[in-house]
Amino acid sequence: MSPRPAIAEPRWARIFLCGLALLLLALFLLLPLAAVFTEALRRGWGPVWQALSDPDAIAAIELTLLVAAIAVPVNTIGGVAGAWCIAKFDFPGRALLLALIELPFSVSPVISGLVWVLLFGAHGWFGPWLQAHDLQIVFALPGLVLATLFVTFPFVARTLIPLMQEQGRSAEEAAATLGASGWQTFFRVTLPEIRWALLSGVLLCNARAMGEFGAVSVVSGHVRGETNTMPLHIEILYNEYQFVGAFAVAALLALLALVTLAAKALLERGGPRGSLAA
Amino acid sequence: MSLALRGLRRSFGPAQALRDIALEVKGGEFVALLGPSGSGKTTLLRILAGLDFPDQGEVRIDDQDMAQVPARHRRIGFVFQHYALFRHMTVFENVAFGLRVRPRSSRPHEAEIAARVRRLLERMQIAELERRLPEQISGGQRQRVALARALAIEPRLLLLDEPFGALDAEVRKGLRHWLRALHVELNLTSLFVTHDQDEAMELADRVAVMQAGRIVQFDTPARILDQPANGFVAGFIGQAQRFAGRLTPQELVFDGIPLAPLPRHRLLGEAAAPGAGQGPAEAFIRAHEWRATPGPGNAVLTSARPAGGRVQAVFALGDSLVEAELPPGLLEPGEPCQLDPLTARVFLAEAPFAAP
Numbered sequence: 001m002s003p004r005p006a007i008a009e010p011r012w013a014r015i016f017l018c019g020l021a022l023l024l025l026a027l028f029l030l031l032p033l034a035a036v037f038t039e040a041l042r043r044g045w046g047p048v049w050q051a052l053s054d055p056d057a058i059a060a061i062e063l064t065l066l067v068a069a070i071a072v073p074v075n076t077i078g079g080v081a082g083a084w085c086i087a088k089f090d091f092p093g094r095a096l097l098l099a100l101i102e103l104p105f106s107v108s109p110v111i112s113g114l115v116w117v118l119l120f121g122a123h124g125w126f127g128p129w130l131q132a133h134d135l136q137i138v139f140a141l142p143g144l145v146l147a148t149l150f151v152t153f154p155f156v157a158r159t160l161i162p163l164m165q166e167q168g169r170s171a172e173e174a175a176a177t178l179g180a181s182g183w184q185t186f187f188r189v190t191l192p193e194i195r196w197a198l199l200s201g202v203l204l205c206n207a208r209a210m211g212e213f214g215a216v217s218v219v220s221g222h223v224r225g226e227t228n229t230m231p232l233h234i235e236i237l238y239n240e241y242q243f244v245g246a247f248a249v250a251a252l253l254a255l256l257a258l259v260t261l262a263a264k265a266l267l268e269r270g271g272p273r274g275s276l277a278a
Numbered sequence: 279m280s281l282a283l284r285g286l287r288r289s290f291g292p293a294q295a296l297r298d299i300a301l302e303v304k305g306g307e308f309v310a311l312l313g314p315s316g317s318g319k320t321t322l323l324r325i326l327a328g329l330d331f332p333d334q335g336e337v338r339i340d341d342q343d344m345a346q347v348p349a350r351h352r353r354i355g356f357v358f359q360h361y362a363l364f365r366h367m368t369v370f371e372n373v374a375f376g377l378r379v380r381p382r383s384s385r386p387h388e389a390e391i392a393a394r395v396r397r398l399l400e401r402m403q404i405a406e407l408e409r410r411l412p413e414q415i416s417g418g419q420r421q422r423v424a425l426a427r428a429l430a431i432e433p434r435l436l437l438l439d440e441p442f443g444a445l446d447a448e449v450r451k452g453l454r455h456w457l458r459a460l461h462v463e464l465n466l467t468s469l470f471v472t473h474d475q476d477e478a479m480e481l482a483d484r485v486a487v488m489q490a491g492r493i494v495q496f497d498t499p500a501r502i503l504d505q506p507a508n509g510f511v512a513g514f515i516g517q518a519q520r521f522a523g524r525l526t527p528q529e530l531v532f533d534g535i536p537l538a539p540l541p542r543h544r545l546l547g548e549a550a551a552p553g554a555g556q557g558p559a560e561a562f563i564r565a566h567e568w569r570a571t572p573g574p575g576n577a578v579l580t581s582a583r584p585a586g587g588r589v590q591a592v593f594a595l596g597d598s599l600v601e602a603e604l605p606p607g608l609l610e611p612g613e614p615c616q617l618d619p620l621t622a623r624v625f626l627a628e629a630p631f632a633a634p
Contacts, residue, residue, distance in 0.1 A: 170362035173329050176349040177356040178376035178431055188379070192366040 079156025113218025139221030159201030313488030355428030575616025
């Protein structure tokens with residue numbers, strides 16, 4: 001009899017379970033992804049290039065990158081601050097703050113968009129005042145940024161809170177007894193100890209910021225070449241039966257997401273080991 | 279350096295962690311805060327360091343009130359129970375931290391920092407670890423790094439929270455002597471928290487015994503052992519067993535155990551004095567304070583194990599078990615005997631709280 005680990009399942013069970021997992025993975029994750037790329041390339045690279053170099057497509061890509069470039073840094077700072085408050089301090093309302101941070105996860109994206117229309121739209125609370133001062137928030141870049149900010153706020157904070165809670169406060173307390181100021185403690189102790197989790201949270205946040213559809217769709221107004229982000233542009237192309245174009249932009253968006261995820265995986269693998277050399 | 283605490287109180291919600299703490303520590307002293315968990319030792323240490331704040335009372339260091347002085351300006355070294363080393367920094371950087379965060383005007387040059395860090399690491403006998411990360415070294419080594427880091431700021435007071443708590447017994451013994459020697463050599467003033475009475479008795483010049491947020495006795499180890507201030511100290515220190523009884527004008531009568539009464543002149547403690555009153559009392563008897571006479575009597579030996587030239591024996595007396603030390607070869611398990619206490623430390627049950 002050959003020695004076997006105590007928890008080993010029978011061989012057939014292992015093969016069956018692993019096979020099932022792989023099958024589902026292939027069916028629900030790989031197949032759609034592959035479909036996007038095959039559809040896009042169905043007629044070769046020419047139409048893809050044409051679809052991507054269309055001025056409206058370029059505008060959509062630029063807008064998407066711009067919105068992410070604003071939303072991700074803002075949410076990084078906000079997320080770190082929120083996680084820091086929750087993990088390192090006791091204060092009344094801490095549980096409420098935690099619930100608020102998770103709110104965007106539990107609210108439908110449509111609502112996340114609609115609130116901004118209700119607040120800043122022409123008939124919204126601040127609408128008349130904004131009109132009087134010639135300020136456009138909804139159906140313009142500020143609205144897109146606000147909706148994206150709202151939807152992607154939890155990513156950084158949620159990644160950091162469990163880690164920071166587990167790490168506790170003693171390193172910060174040690175820094176204080178050694179003479180470090182609050183800022184020194186934050187930049188020399190707190191931030192370096194969470195850096196890998198922070199990067200991972202930022203990348204997730206970025207992936208979602210570029211890919212968000214629902215909330216952005218509500219505040220965008222769908223002005224072609226002006227307020228359409230990539231996901232909205234894809235939808236319009238698709239609805240107009242421009243399948244190659246739709247899939248080309250979709251492939252690019254998927255590629256951006258894949259690059260982000262690959263970067264995250266690479267960082268996570270190199271992270272703890274890479275830090276040894278630092 | 280001198281440290282004086284007066285009237286310190288601290289509550290966490292309904293729980294009173296510290297009730298009216300007073301303590302004076304002289305420069306150069308090595309003081310232990312000894313008590314069971316939850317007695318307020320760590321809270322007291324954290325208040326000294328400025329990591330927590332008292333609801334009332336004052337902390338004076340060198341006659342300066344510390345109330346408005348934040349932790350980072352106190353120059354008090356703190357060694358945390360689990361060391362709290364900076365995980366992402368090498369041993370060298372951990373120790374250098376306190377020097378690097380100084381304002382530019384008082385920050386030493388890089389060469390000076392390096393020289394000081396290396397000197398400290400050598401003194402801690404861990405010079406070869408300077409490039410390692412905390413996760414790559416052993417518990418005992420981390421302890422030394424934490425100590426080096428705290429000493430790098432040239433603290434006027436060194437605080438250690440359960441300094442040996444996370445180490446195994448072997449390492450612990452060695453580090454104890456080493457720490458004591460370091461304290462003397464560097465002319466430090468140190469306070470450390472422990473729940474291990476051996477550690478406190480062996481290391482400290484004076485021991486503050488804490489019970490439920492109060493310091494019940496603050497004295498040298500010898501005097502705490504000889505003259506415990508109350509029943510709690512007597513029971514906590516020196517492996518004494520507690521018995522309930524009554525003090526009559528002539529003797530101590532034991533309750534619920536077939537022990538012969540002890541005449542007053544054999545008793546120790548304040549309740550032993552002739553005019554000390556009478557009533558319900560608790561008596562503490564240490565293992566070596568018994569005499570066993572073979573033959574029919576009140577007790578039966580149930581088990582015995584050799585311990586350094588003596589025998590640690592357990593006797594059954596009625597429903598109770600009594601631990602006593604015997605000369606070897608006196609009795610075999612199962613044999614009956616007459617067991618008598620030679621003495622007892624007695625405290626009247628309603629004795630007022632003894633001030634330190």
